Structures are given as structure tokens and as C-alpha cells.
Amino acid sequence: MERVSIRDVAREAGVSITTVSKALNDYPDVSPETRRRVSEIAQRMNYVPDVAGRSMGGITEKVIGLLLNDLTPTDPSGAVFGILSGAYHACADSGIDFVLLTTNPGSQEETSLKRLCLSKRLDGIICNGFRLHDPYLEQARQLDLPCAVIDVEMNDPRIVDVSIDNVQAADEAVTFLLGCGCRAIALINGSARADVSLRRGRGYAQALTRSGLPVRPEWTVDADFDMDSAYHAAVELLRQYPELDAFFCASDVMALGVCQAIEEAGRKVGADVMVVGFDDIPTARYMYGGLTTVRQDFYKMGYNAGMAVYRQIQGQKPADASVGLLHELVIRSTAHGG
Amino acid sequence: MERVSIRDVAREAGVSITTVSKALNDYPDVSPETRRRVSEIAQRMNYVPDVAGRSMGGITEKVIGLLLNDLTPTDPSGAVFGILSGAYHACADSGIDFVLLTTNPGSQEETSLKRLCLSKRLDGIICNGFRLHDPYLEQARQLDLPCAVIDVEMNDPRIVDVSIDNVQAADEAVTFLLGCGCRAIALINGSARADVSLRRGRGYAQALTRSGLPVRPEWTVDADFDMDSAYHAAVELLRQYPELDAFFCASDVMALGVCQAIEEAGRKVGADVMVVGFDDIPTARYMYGGLTTVRQDFYKMGYNAGMAVYRQIQGQKPADASVGLLHELVIRSTAHGG
DNA sequence: CTGAAAGCGCTTACAG
DNA sequence: CTGAAAGCGCTTACAG
Numbered sequence: 001m002e003r004v005s006i007r008d009v010a011r012e013a014g015v016s017i018t019t020v021s022k023a024l025n026d027y028p029d030v031s032p033e034t035r036r037r038v039s040e041i042a043q044r045m046n047y048v049p050d051v052a053g054r055s056m057g058g059i060t061e062k063v064i065g066l067l068l069n070d071l072t073p074t075d076p077s078g079a080v081f082g083i084l085s086g087a088y089h090a091c092a093d094s095g096i097d098f099v100l101l102t103t104n105p106g107s108q109e110e111t112s113l114k115r116l117c118l119s120k121r122l123d124g125i126i127c128n129g130f131r132l133h134d135p136y137l138e139q140a141r142q143l144d145l146p147c148a149v150i151d152v153e154m155n156d157p158r159i160v161d162v163s164i165d166n167v168q169a170a171d172e173a174v175t176f177l178l179g180c181g182c183r184a185i186a187l188i189n190g191s192a193r194a195d196v197s198l199r200r201g202r203g204y205a206q207a208l209t210r211s212g213l214p215v216r217p218e219w220t221v222d223a224d225f226d227m228d229s230a231y232h233a234a235v236e237l238l239r240q241y242p243e244l245d246a247f248f249c250a251s252d253v254m255a256l257g258v259c260q261a262i263e264e265a266g267r268k269v270g271a272d273v274m275v276v277g278f279d280d281i282p283t284a285r286y287m288y289g290g291l292t293t294v295r296q297d298f299y300k301m302g303y304n305a306g307m308a309v310y311r312q313i314q315g316q317k318p319a320d321a322s323v324g325l326l327h328e329l330v331i332r333s334t335a336h337g338g
Numbered sequence: 339m340e341r342v343s344i345r346d347v348a349r350e351a352g353v354s355i356t357t358v359s360k361a362l363n364d365y366p367d368v369s370p371e372t373r374r375r376v377s378e379i380a381q382r383m384n385y386v387p388d389v390a391g392r393s394m395g396g397i398t399e400k401v402i403g404l405l406l407n408d409l410t411p412t413d414p415s416g417a418v419f420g421i422l423s424g425a426y427h428a429c430a431d432s433g434i435d436f437v438l439l440t441t442n443p444g445s446q447e448e449t450s451l452k453r454l455c456l457s458k459r460l461d462g463i464i465c466n467g468f469r470l471h472d473p474y475l476e477q478a479r480q481l482d483l484p485c486a487v488i489d490v491e492m493n494d495p496r497i498v499d500v501s502i503d504n505v506q507a508a509d510e511a512v513t514f515l516l517g518c519g520c521r522a523i524a525l526i527n528g529s530a531r532a533d534v535s536l537r538r539g540r541g542y543a544q545a546l547t548r549s550g551l552p553v554r555p556e557w558t559v560d561a562d563f564d565m566d567s568a569y570h571a572a573v574e575l576l577r578q579y580p581e582l583d584a585f586f587c588a589s590d591v592m593a594l595g596v597c598q599a600i601e602e603a604g605r606k607v608g609a610d611v612m613v614v615g616f617d618d619i620p621t622a623r624y625m626y627g628g629l630t631t632v633r634q635d636f637y638k639m640g641y642n643a644g645m646a647v648y649r650q651i652q653g654q655k656p657a658d659a660s661v662g663l664l665h666e667l668v669i670r671s672t673a674h675g676g
Numbered sequence: 677c678t679g680a681a682a683g684c685g686c687t688t689a690c691a692g
Numbered sequence: 693c694t695g696a697a698a699g700c701g702c703t704t705a706c707a708g
Contacts, residue, residue: 025703031678048456089409115384
């Protein structure tokens with residue numbers, strides 16, 4: 001596509017490029033008539049200043065990157081999409097450029113986070129999908145750049161943590177199951193390498209302990225947030241421990257696999273065995289008569305993360321981005337009182 | 339973050355910036371020893387060439403933009419995510435920069451597609467989510483840029499169309515329902531402003547006509563791809579036309595609403611009333627005992643679109659990107675023979 | 677109010 | 693094999 005440069009506009013308008021630049025950048029020292037004529041001509045010629053040129057001239061847009069650890073082909077829970085959309089809109093609302101970046105365990109070894117940020121000229125970064133011990137997580141602490149990390153408790157004054165209170169959320173879910181009369185509750189957890197799994201496991205244990213119930217390690221399975229793994233785990237648990245009367249699952253997607261296993265075992269979900277999921281994915285209310293689950297708002301997580309990074313770029317101190325990030329136990333059919 | 343420039347590296351290495359540039363860009367006329375030392379120093383100093391500088395120097399990366407018409411907070415079907423991921427990976431595999439852009443009916447009036455492409459320095463573009471009569475759709479034809487459009491039949495030799503054969507897919511779905519013995523089949527369609535809706539409507543009518551059945555317009559409802567609208571439409575249809583024995587839905591998400599309406603009407607999904615959805619979303623097999631649906635591969639659509647645009651950028655002629663984009667009727671519980 | 681000139685960080689003929 | 697210099701498209705003191 002043929003690009004029109006500032007010289008072309010200047011020639012057409014019969015002025016210098018200085019004047020074109022000033023007219024288009026709202027400098028006061030340009031006659032109204034000149035400004036009008038120049039903008040009119042620039043518009044007509046479809047002149048769009050070259051970003052590289054502008055950048056060299058000293059004008060750069062701020063840019064925030066959303067760094068996704070592994071962009072998978074599919075996003076069953078919609079978590080990544082929600083975060084992406086939220087971060088994007090936070091940038092749009094702040095007049096900041098948004099750029100999508102991805103990495104994976106392999107490329108984390110190749111290129112340092114710092115070089116990645118440098119090459120994309122980032123002014124701030126949001127990290128999502130990182131596992132404990134991922135190299136970039138540690139590098140984020142050394143990064144001299146506004147940074148928000150989603151779903152990993154970094155405990156670093158320079159980094160904004162963005163996540164719901166997962167311990168509390170899991171505690172509430174399990175406490176609810178106990179209130180429903182359940183006494184043998186299994187935990188189908190996400191990957192042990194994910195910080196949220198640790199926290200949800202803690203909430204689960206905390207609720208049981210408070211009720212004077214033992215925490216039986218054999219009733220906790222790491223199903224890596226995977227539907228099929230959860231299904232198989234539940235099949236096995238139900239076979240070995242027929243006394244199980246409830247499953248708390250660290251994601252709705254895993255809850256689906258668990259529900260299927262329960263039904264295949266000839267038991268009735270929500271009656272014989274209760275199930276609570278996590279996330280409240282868009283289709284949750286249509287599954288198994290309505291999945292009882294812990295809702296979290298991924299869009300808002302992304303949005304808050306974007307805004308928190310933006311504020312830091314503006315020089316404000318990193319506000320607590322988890323404020324207003326509330327979870328909510330949504331009671332439907334797969335687990336319910338009375 | 340402190341940026342190191344080529345001068346800093348040159349100074350540190352005791353050579354000219356010319357030599358640094360040559361060493362780092364693999365020019366042959368640099369002594370092996372100099373090259374080694376310069377790269378070593380550049381690496382150590384975390385030197386990353388400034389893209390703007392490189393661009394001014396004449397070296398620019400190719401970039402493909404994925405333009406989404408409205409980035410919604412949520413993506414219940416996972417279609418947008420799949421396309422995004424596919425397009426991203428096509429770019430990654432081709433060594434091309436990927437950038438995410440969004441627009442909406444309002445901003446389409448403000449900025450022309452051409453200016454948008456110019457401002458992002460695009461070398462190619464993929465359009466998704468556009469409705470018939472969206473201004474950008476017409477502007478895409480005039481655009482002097484490799485372009486792929488998803489799910490709209492553009493019929494333009496310069497534009498790559500990317501979509502499954504929606505007429506054929508719908509025809510197969512309805513023909514299957516007829517084979518199941520259904521004789522009163524309603525169509526819950528997507529927005530009439532979406533090209534795919536038109537095509538699926540055509541396939542629906544085609545299948546009925548072939549079987550000598552009348553196409554009753556009152557049995558077709560535009561539910562705009564929305565779960566709740568589909569639910570309400572189904573409630574109403576079931577009330578007015580109790581003889582309905584099947585629903586063909588233009589999306590799984592809408593099928594969910596329809597299934598709920600059927601159950602609330604005291605009828606059994608898959609027995610009294612059959613339901614076929616569209617998309618095969620990740621959770622489809624867990625809903626209502628398994629949703630019968632037409633599968634399409636969104637990731638592949640995005641990937642093929644990206645590759646087709648890339649090929650055009652390389653100067654190759656625009657291959658048919660829909661090749662290999664197959665749909666598949668997945669028969670589960672909500673509609674099944676015998 | 678206008679414009680010539682310097683400078684931003686690179687690359688690349690070109691001379692040595 | 694090395695480096696001085698021109699040039700890419702802008703912005704912005706600065707002089708007029």
C-alpha cells in the first residue's frame with residue numbers, strides 16, 4: 001500500500017514539513033487558515049504519520065503487553081479470553097497501545113523477559129498463565145517495568161497481584177457442601193504447579209479442619225485442569241471410596257468430567273453426590289441442570305490488571321488491583337441445600 | 339527501562355556503529371573475531387535494536403493484523419479465541435508479527451479501514467466478525483493489501499474467503515434430523531445480518547425441499563446467536579406449535595437455551611424433541627447427555643487465514659484457504675437415529 | 677506565523 | 693576488514 005509521507009503533504013500544501021507537522025500536532029503557532037488547509041489535504045491524501053518516524057522524532061505511544069504463557073488452540077473455560085478482552089479494553093480506555101505476546105517454558109529459556117520487553121518496547125506488562133518455577137516469574141521481580149501478575153501471589157511491592165481470594169473462595173465452597181450434609185468431600189484440583197491450586201487446596205483443608213473433619217490426602221487429586229483427567233480421577237475415586245458424597249473441583253471444566261463419572265457410576269449428581277465447580281463458565285448454568293460453582297470475573301481481572309499497570313506507568317503507586325475482584329458462590333442444581 | 343543503543347555497544351567494543359550493525363546483522367565483511375566480541379558485548383549489555391531505528395534504516399518486519407469486529411467481554415462459543423489463536427500461530431510459524439485490532443460499527447464510521455491499516459503499518463489483514471453492510475466489508479475490496487475474511491462470502495478474487503461450506507453443513511444436519519423421523523423442524527438461526535446465517539438458512543430449506551416438505555417461515559427465528567433469545571424463541575415456538583419435533587440451531591450456545599425450553603415444556607430432549615447445534619464447543623459433549631452438533635474448527639480457520647495472507651504477502655497467489663476446512667456432524671444424545 | 681536545521685537509532689552503499 | 697557519511701520520516705528548539 002502506497003504510503004504518503006509528510007513531504008508529500010508539504011509539497012501539495014505548498015508549505016514546509018515543519019508546518020505540516022505543527023498543523024497536524026496542534027501547535028499553537030500555526031495560522032488557522034494554514035492549519036485547516038493542511039489537515040484537509042492530509043486527510044484527503046490519507047496521510048498517516050509513520051510511527052517509526054514519530055518515534056525517532058521523540059513521540060512514542062505507551063504500550064502494555066499481555067504476556068500469555070502458552071496460547072493454546074482452545075480455551076474451554078474462557079479464562080484467557082476474558083482476561084485478554086479485559087486487558088485490551090483497559091488499554092483502549094486509557095489510550096494505550098495493547099500488544100499480545102506469548103511464551104512457553106521452552107522460549108523462556110531462550111529469551112529473557114527483559115529482552116522480550118525491550119524488543120517490544122513495552123512500558124508495562126501483564127503476565128498470565130505462569131506456573132510456580134517458570135523462569136519469567138522470577139525475572140519479573142528484577143524487571144524495571146510496571147508489572148501485574150494474574151493468579152500468582154508474588155508478594156513483591158513492585159508487582160501488582162491480580163486474583164480473587166482463592167483460599168477464602170474454596171473454603172466457602174467446601175463449607176457450603178458441609179452445610180448440605182456432605183461428609184466425604186473429594187478435591188479435584190488443578191495442577192500443583194499453579195499457585196491457585198495450592199490456595200484452593202488450602203481453603204479446602206481449612207474448611208474441613210474447622211468442622212473437625214480429617215483431610216484425607218488420598219481424596220485429593222491433581223487433574224491439571226483437564227476435563228478427561230478429572231473424569232478418570234473421579235471414576236477411580238468413586239470405585240475406591242464409594243462413601244464419597246461430594247466433589248469440589250478447581251474448575252467447571254473438570255467438574256464436567258466428574259459429573260459424567262458420577263452418572264456413569266449410576267449415581268445421581270446433586271442428589272447422591274454433590275458437585276461444586278469453579279469459574280462459572282458461560283454454559284455452566286446449562287450443564288447437569290445447572291452447575292453449582294464459584295464465579296470469578298476474568299474480564300474484570302484483565303481490566304484491573306491493565307488499569308493497575310497503566311496507573312504505574314502514569315507514575316502513580318501500584319494500587320491494589322484485587323480490590324473489587326470478588327468471587328461468588330453460585331448455587332444451582334449440582335449441589336444445593338435441602 | 340534503560341535502553342542501550344548501538345552507540346553504547348560500539349563504544350564498549352571500541353568499534354564503529356557500522357561494524358556493530360554489520361556484526362549483528364550477519365554481514366560477511368566482518369572479521370570472525372570482531373563479530374564474536376561484538377555479539378558477546380551486545381548480549382551482555384542487553385542490547386536490543388530499536389525497531390523504530392531499524393525501520394528508518396530500511397528493515398521492517400512484516401505484520402499481519404487480526405481485525406475483530408467488537409471484542410466482547412466473553413466468547414461463549416470459543417470461536418473468537420480459536421480464530422485468534424490460529425491466526426497468531428500462523429504468524430509465529432511464518433516469522434511474521436501479529437497484531438490484534440478491534441473495531442465496532444461506531445468506529446468504522448470514524449476511521450477508514452485504509453487509515454487503520456496504514457497506522458498499524460499492516461502488510462496483511464484478517465477480518466472476523468463482520469456483518470453484511472458493515473462499512474469495512476466494502477472497504478476491504480478497495481484495500482490494496484492481502485486480506486482474508488472469515489465467514490463472509492466476499493466473492494472477490496483479491497480477497498481470501500475462509501469458512502466451511504455452511505449451506506452443505508446445515509443441509510446435512512437437517513437431513514439427519516429427517517432421517518431420524520422428524521417432520522416438524524424449527525430453525526433457530528443467528529443474526530440475519532451474518533452471512534453464515536443466510537447460508538445455514540439456505541441449507542435448512544434445501545434439505546426440507548428435497549424431502550418434499552414445506553418450509554414454514556414461522557418456524558424460523560432469528561435469535562442473534564444469543565442463548566437467552568434462543569430460549570425465549572423456543573418457549574414461544576413450542577407453545578404455538580406443539581407439533582414441533584426438532585430444532586436445528588445455528589450455534590451450540592443457542593441450542594442450550596432451546597434444550598432448556600424443551601425440558602421446561604415437559605418434553606424430553608433427544609426423545610420427544612431432537613436438537614442439533616452448531617460449532618461443537620468444548621463442553622458440548624457434556625451438555626444434555628451430549629449435544630449433537632456440526633463441528634467446525636475455529637483454530638484452523640484462523641490458521642488458514644493467517645497462512646493465506648502470508649502467502650499473498652510473499653507474492654504467491656491467494657490459495658483457497660477453505661480447503662481442508664471441513665465440517666463434521668457429531669452425533670450424540672440430543673439427536674440420534676433409532 | 678513560517679521554515680531551515682539538528683537529531684532520534686538504525687542500515688547500507690561507498691571509500692579506504 | 694573497517695568506518696565516515698547519507699538517509700529513512702518524523703519532531704522540535706531556534707532564527708527570522
